[in-house]
Amino acid sequence: MKTNLEKNIKEQIERRKLEVSDNAWDKLTQMMDEKPSSEKGRGGESSFAKRKLWIPVSVAASILFFFTIYLLNSNENEESIHPTNQNTEIVTNQTTVEELNENTTSETMEIVETKKEVFIHQKTELNTEKTNSKEILVKSEERKVSPKPVELSPILEQIIENTMENPKMKEQKTELALQPKLDSESNQKKNYVDPEMLLYSIENNQAVKQNNSDSRMVIIDFNK
């Protein structure tokens, strides 16, 4: 609610008209023309500032990019080193077995090879930031001698001994021994005696003769 005083003052002020100066319009047009140019100037400065800001940002981005590429390359190198070593081992083992197979075939010995796949979890620590765990398939080969009585030649015995003494095979065994389950299995395989073979040797003890007192190998003469 307005008082008299308020109403009177409002009326007086509303009715009042003041004369503007003669050059007021010229001043106004001048101000309007100046504004865009000053804005342009400010815009130029801001774009320059933006460009200045982009320099450190682009440098930082490129450093990050190269660092990422370096990391990726180092990862790939580490990945490629481990599998090739294992492949070489496997290939070597396979070659040995193949050689053995050739020899045993000539001696009419039937070797049944059962391939057992063992998963070895290999944890490859790349760096402090990243850790990869990989599953690498390693084929462990196991040989079983058939119950068929065969006479092993001294050459064959030597090959078998060499194979058993092969450091790579030992290494493989050591690797397998790391896992408790595999450890017990390998112990069982070591002491494995074919019952049929044992029975045959008992029945035909004349045909079986020990090669050496130190050696655990026996010679079975199938002609007897």
Next chain:
Amino acid sequence: MEDLVPQLKKQDRRIQKELFERVSSKMLGVCRSYTGDLHHAEDCMLKAFVKVFKNIESYESKGSFEGWIRRIMVNECLDFLKLNKSFVYREDSDWEEEMDFEQDLIGFDAQDLLDRLPENYRVVFNLFVLEEYSHKEIAESLKISESASRTQFARAKKKMKELIFQQKNIANEN
């Protein structure tokens, strides 16, 4: 005046001049009621006109075009006063509003009375009386409390009453 808006949106300089000639004297009066002198009032009015012409696109034809221009003028004056601020809006809790007096202002110059008011009183008084702002709106625009706005307004009215009595006494003595 609304008929000029489409042409103004095209930044037609001829139409801009026409609008200026139509409303400049009235708007100068508005600006004069806020500023202490005519020179500053005209400066504020010209700056406000630049804003009017530049921001004509933001006018949505919802209210009156003259009212929109007036608001820009008032805001420009308030900005000017903020920049040249030499006063503080004080809030007194024990302030009691003076009883209104039914004096007529015949023979009194309203602008003279406003000019003799302290600046903080004058701004609040103008916003409340001339622009018909509520105390809440005044508080928001001046960034003061609502009670401070009420206090300033009451003080402005008291001061105005004193001035009127002084002038009447002088006139009676003569």
